[in-house]
Amino acid sequence: MAETKSMSIILHSNDLDKAMAAFILAAGAAAKGMDVTMFFTFWGLFAVKKGGADKSKLSKMNMGGLGTKMMKGVMKKNNVATLTELMSDCKDLGVRFVACEMTMELMNVPKELLISEVTEVGGVGTYLDAASEGNVNLFI
Amino acid sequence: MKEDMRISTQGLNCPKPLIETRKALRKLTKGQVLVVEGDHGVSKDEIPQAAADTGDEVLSVEEKGSIWIITIKKG
Numbered sequence: 001m002a003e004t005k006s007m008s009i010i011l012h013s014n015d016l017d018k019a020m021a022a023f024i025l026a027a028g029a030a031a032k033g034m035d036v037t038m039f040f041t042f043w044g045l046f047a048v049k050k051g052g053a054d055k056s057k058l059s060k061m062n063m064g065g066l067g068t069k070m071m072k073g074v075m076k077k078n079n080v081a082t083l084t085e086l087m088s089d090c091k092d093l094g095v096r097f098v099a100c101e102m103t104m105e106l107m108n109v110p111k112e113l114l115i116s117e118v119t120e121v122g123g124v125g126t127y128l129d130a131a132s133e134g135n136v137n138l139f140i
Numbered sequence: 141m142k143e144d145m146r147i148s149t150q151g152l153n154c155p156k157p158l159i160e161t162r163k164a165l166r167k168l169t170k171g172q173v174l175v176v177e178g179d180h181g182v183s184k185d186e187i188p189q190a191a192a193d194t195g196d197e198v199l200s201v202e203e204k205g206s207i208w209i210i211t212i213k214k215g
Contacts, residue, residue, distance in 0.1 A: 005193075024154070024155055027155060027159050028155040028158060028159070030159075030162070031155065031158045031159045031161070031162035031190055032158075032162075032189075032190045032193045032194065033162075033190070033193045033194035033195075034193075078153055079151050079152050079153045079156070080153045080154075081152075081153075081156050089156075089159045089163070092163055093159065093162060093163065093166075
């Protein structure tokens with residue numbers, strides 16, 4: 001087996017389409033044996049707030065929620081995993097979930113309001129430590 | 141051949157077949173054999189690639205119409 005590769009993702013958005021991309025990539029990378037760190041900052045923190053995954057909306061063509069509803073319907077029809085399911089898969093495969101401490105303060109979101117998958121709170125140093133080891137580093 | 145676990149990913153879309161395969165492999169010990177069935181086209185190639193990444197050995201990839209069956213020995 002080759003040396004373990006690693007990936008970091010900053011999730012800055014809680015748009016459904018962007019969060020989907022982030023969690024799909026994280027779960028996929030972990031399934032390929034990579035060490036994965038996800039860092040949730042600004043609007044991305046809301047993706048890991050309890051109930052937040054259900055409130056995510058499409059970044060385009062939301063049409064007052066109708067577009068998001070339609071997209072979720074199409075995703076279900078095509079057996080695409082939901083955000084919640086992907087988050088759980090990420091956790092099962094050992095993805096590190098790190099919440100941005102500064103955002104938690106700014107947005108007044110204490111750790112109790114975050115999903116249990118988030119086990120770490122950190123700052124720029126935490127992210128950079130992961131990213132400087134990373135073979136793939138993404139900002140979404 | 142002895143098979144220790146079998147999972148079906150039929151109907152599942154990207155990247156679930158890959159994820160479910162990895163989750164299953166994590167439950168096995170070295171040398172045990174996992175059989176994965178599915179019908180998601182890209183996963184037929186991606187699962188063997190991922191197995192190579194994690195040091196697991198693909199024993200066979202069979203196709204029966206739109207269904208593929210991948211047999212992996214945990215490394």
